[in-house]
Amino acid sequence: MSWASSEGTARSMRANRRRDTGPERAVRSLLHRRGLRYRVDFAPLGKRRRADIVFTRQRIAAFIDGCFWHCCPVHGTQPRLNAEYWEPKLRRNVERDRETDDALRAAGWLVLRFWEHEPPALVADRIVEALRQKG
Template sequence: MAKSMRSNTHRDTRPELAIRRLLHTRGLRYRVDMAPWSNKRRRADIVFTRQRLAVFVDGCFWHGCPEHATLPMRNADYWRPKLAKNIERDRETTAMAEAEDWRVLRIWEHVPPEEAVQLIIRALEARRDE
């Protein structure tokens, strides 16, 4: 297996850690890598249980960022359906969570951590106002 595949991690990525650190310094508490809904195989990166907010920090390559997604030149017949399946799974996860009254916030890994935290805080405030 290639080194890049081995080093691919599903949690505690650099962008995720930076966002979590900033949230924590603001006094916000959350759960990490949690599946609070009926499908326990679909886990959110950061979960605010009381406000029912699930945050996903999506990697540009793996989740098809409209600005930065690329398709590898080698083995394109393998990667094209694999990446398309990831995007479809993301849509299904969002729909499933929303059907169970969860608000889903998806943040691309390239979003600066401070900006990501502001998006999360606004989503939390919007949830409180509902």
């Protein structure tokens, strides 16, 4: 059986973007307006795991996680159809997030994680504050 329970589901899932999502673009726009420059969709450790917004000199990696894909405790949902496919896939996404966080921290990086539903201005403020603290 396919991962999609219907053609509509398949079409919807294919439309999901890996980068340049609305929440990411909104935060990046606010940061750019403040004069900050950063890398987008960049692998800080040179591996496959990429952060959404990266400040290489300050060693700060920011992730804006989708509520569905990363199991948000507020908005995350578990699909009922084809659950035997989705449950382990979503669980593995969360495990991979923790592994990525651990690897970055071990390499001296500050990891910032946000949910897509958080207000972009608040996310941008928290990133700016982290940059100030890192000096």
